[in-house]
Amino acid sequence: MFQINDNYQKLPGSYLFSTIAKKVAAFSEANPDKNIIRLGIGDVTQPLAPAIIEAMHKAVDEMADAKTFRGYAPDLGYEFLRKAISDNDYKARGCDIEADEIFVSDGAKSDSGNIQEIFSTENRIAVCDPVYPVYVDSNVMAGRTGTYDPATEMWSNVIYMPCTRENNFVPEFPKETPDMIYLCLPNNPTGTTITKAQLQEWVDYANKVGAVIIYDGAYEAYISEDNVAHSIYECEGAKTCAIELKSFSKNAGFTGVRLGYTVVPKELKCGDVSLHSMWARRHGTKFNGAPYIIQRAGEAVYSDAGKAQLKEQIAYYMKNASTIKSGLQEAGFEVYGGVNAPYIWLKTPDQMTSWEFFDYLLEKANVVGTPGSGFGPSGEGYFRLTAFGSYENTVAALERIKAL
Numbered sequence: 001m002f003q004i005n006d007n008y009q010k011l012p013g014s015y016l017f018s019t020i021a022k023k024v025a026a027f028s029e030a031n032p033d034k035n036i037i038r039l040g041i042g043d044v045t046q047p048l049a050p051a052i053i054e055a056m057h058k059a060v061d062e063m064a065d066a067k068t069f070r071g072y073a074p075d076l077g078y079e080f081l082r083k084a085i086s087d088n089d090y091k092a093r094g095c096d097i098e099a100d101e102i103f104v105s106d107g108a109k110s111d112s113g114n115i116q117e118i119f120s121t122e123n124r125i126a127v128c129d130p131v132y133p134v135y136v137d138s139n140v141m142a143g144r145t146g147t148y149d150p151a152t153e154m155w156s157n158v159i160y161m162p163c164t165r166e167n168n169f170v171p172e173f174p175k176e177t178p179d180m181i182y183l184c185l186p187n188n189p190t191g192t193t194i195t196k197a198q199l200q201e202w203v204d205y206a207n208k209v210g211a212v213i214i215y216d217g218a219y220e221a222y223i224s225e226d227n228v229a230h231s232i233y234e235c236e237g238a239k240t241c242a243i244e245l246k247s248f249s250k251n252a253g254f255t256g257v258r259l260g261y262t263v264v265p266k267e268l269k270c271g272d273v274s275l276h277s278m279w280a281r282r283h284g285t286k287f288n289g290a291p292y293i294i295q296r297a298g299e300a301v302y303s304d305a306g307k308a309q310l311k312e313q314i315a316y317y318m319k320n321a322s323t324i325k326s327g328l329q330e331a332g333f334e335v336y337g338g339v340n341a342p343y344i345w346l347k348t349p350d351q352m353t354s355w356e357f358f359d360y361l362l363e364k365a366n367v368v369g370t371p372g373s374g375f376g377p378s379g380e381g382y383f384r385l386t387a388f389g390s391y392e393n394t395v396a397a398l399e400r401i402k403a404l
């Protein structure tokens with residue numbers, strides 16, 4: 001008789017966004033005349049930039065000709081893309097990351113879920129609370145998190161680092177020593193971030209205690225303040241303690257196109273064992289390369305035209321962010337984030353729980369957001385709105401919220 005991976009049975013409830021989708025579908029069915037504005041899931045709405053579309057068309061044409069047709073892509077990514085990433089995202093910022101330390105993938109969700117696989121199940125993870133749910137859930141599936149307590153909504157073997165208004169959403173070094181530390185900066189869901197000096201302290205801490213930092217930089221393109229690092233490798237010593245995950249979803253609208261990458265520096269070792277070699281082995285065995293057409297699209301992100309067009313796209317979303325932020329402030333809400341990230345994190349009014357506020361906003365304003373408690377117990381009493389809607393919808397949603 002076969003057995004299943006029992007760890008899956010430990011996962012509580014369904015994935016946050018499935019629950020939201022079900023609630024919204026039920027409301028919509030019961031109220032077909034209502035125009036619902038969705039500022040919940042962090043999905044982009046603007047079309048791909050012209051430079052990217054042009055590169056994709058060209059690559060499609062190459063696939064139609066036997067002389068330029070491409071089959072399986074190299075497991076770790078085409079050299080043209082790895083070099084463009086190394087030059088633009090790292091060397092241009094003074095970070096010494098070589099093209100062969102970059103592993104191209106189909107996105108940061110897969111990488112952030114898969115990366116734990118090269119670490120022992122004996123390791124203890126530390127996560128910010130609230131947190132992007134994939135980090136915890138993928139460790140649950142691997143059997144690394146102990147038992148779940150429904151009362152506290154916490155796992156016995158996970159170290160939580162609460163990020164609340166009391167500590168300005170800056171994680172503090174935990175009392176117990178972790179082996180793996182997940183940091184996502186700028187942060188989803190809180191939309192807040194830390195300074196480069198504060199990040200340097202985390203790098204120093206990880207090197208001191210022998211922990212690895214899994215650094216998710218999915219929202220890097222939204223950084224607007226000068227004292228915030230665009231890569232963890234801007235910090236001294238990061239190459240011996242950090243893996244960086246990046247996505248093309250939020251900086252270039254690839255949520256449906258799918259492209260990302262992970263940096264594993266060659267200097268990152270556990271004793272004599274190179275994590276770079278381990279990840280190369282894992283990638284080579286389980287991943288057959290991102291599609292050629294998509295990697296050419298990724299390359300166009302770094303062209304002069306691509307950069308200029310994407311700067312405008314980011315500015316468009318950040319205009320939404322400031323519209324939401326100032327609108328909520330005018331309406332008397334306590335609001336965070338929205339300066340270096342496309343997320344606005346607000347304190348729910350009148351002691352409402354996150355889900356109570358979700359229902360209230362859906363029913364009274366027909367606006368969908370994301371309950372903070374879905375990201376962890378310290379998210380209770382908070383709520384996330386995204387700047388990824390259209391400008392018109394964002395303005396309309398805020399008018400409705402202000403009229404409540």
Ligand SMILES: Cc1ncc(COP(=O)(O)O)c(C=O)c1O
Nearest residue numbers: 107108109132188218247249260
């Ligand atoms: C923190 C964080 N990491 C990763 C992802 C997923 O990125 P991708 O679309 O590249 O899989 C998201 C998506 O919302 C995210 O918020």
